[in-house]
Amino acid sequence: MKTVSKRTWTGILGVAAGVCFFGGYILWSIARSASPVYMPVSLAVGQVSAREFPIKVTGSYVIAIEAKKRLPLGELCCMMKLSTGPSDPDNCDQESLIQALWIVRSEGQIVDHGNSNDDFGFSFGNDTVERSIGHFRAESGNHYTLDVNFTRNAAALDVTDPHLVLRRVDTTEPVEAESVAVFVLSLFAVVIGLRLVFSRH
Secondary structure: OOOOOHHHHHHHHHHHHHHHHHHHHHHHHHHHHOOOEEEEOOOOOEEEEEEEEEOOOOEEEEEEEEEEOOOOHHHHHHHHOOOOHHHOOOOOOOOOOOOEEEEEEEOOEEEEEEEHHHOOOEEEOOOEEEEEEEEEEEOOOOEEEEEEEEOOOOHHHHHHOOEEEEEEOOOOOOHHHHHHHHHHHHHHHHHHHHHHHHOOO
């Protein structure tokens, strides 16, 4: 039976190391970019609280309400006080149904707080719309809690399966340069490994 040379084994290990290194980095990147908070909420008057969550990347985070497009878009945008541009309904003169106060704490101390009336940011997805109610800065390694007190009954939006969302909107880390470096190192390990495996002895 033909034995596998040390050179070939070294090549196989090099390929495996490159693939595992890059795959591990991708999984780690997905984990750190995931929303720290994504929970269904009722928009009736009352308080909702997100259990303690860790922050993996320092940066600015947006607190928002996400709603699925289960109502006519013009009606939904009017209810949440969003703008669709020229297609905005002419008769939308009501205030946003989403009225909320929010508080972020870390180790029991208030880090930041605000009012949804001070933040009118919004975004559109394929199947969802999102209305910002606040922003705050968080530090990597810290744990936080988030309390949101809805002060106006917006239960009419419950049909849209509303979710309280917290996501990062910027970062102090050079993510693109980091990704390129990891890819180049992984590719180098794979190429060297393949050359060792397929080279003639």
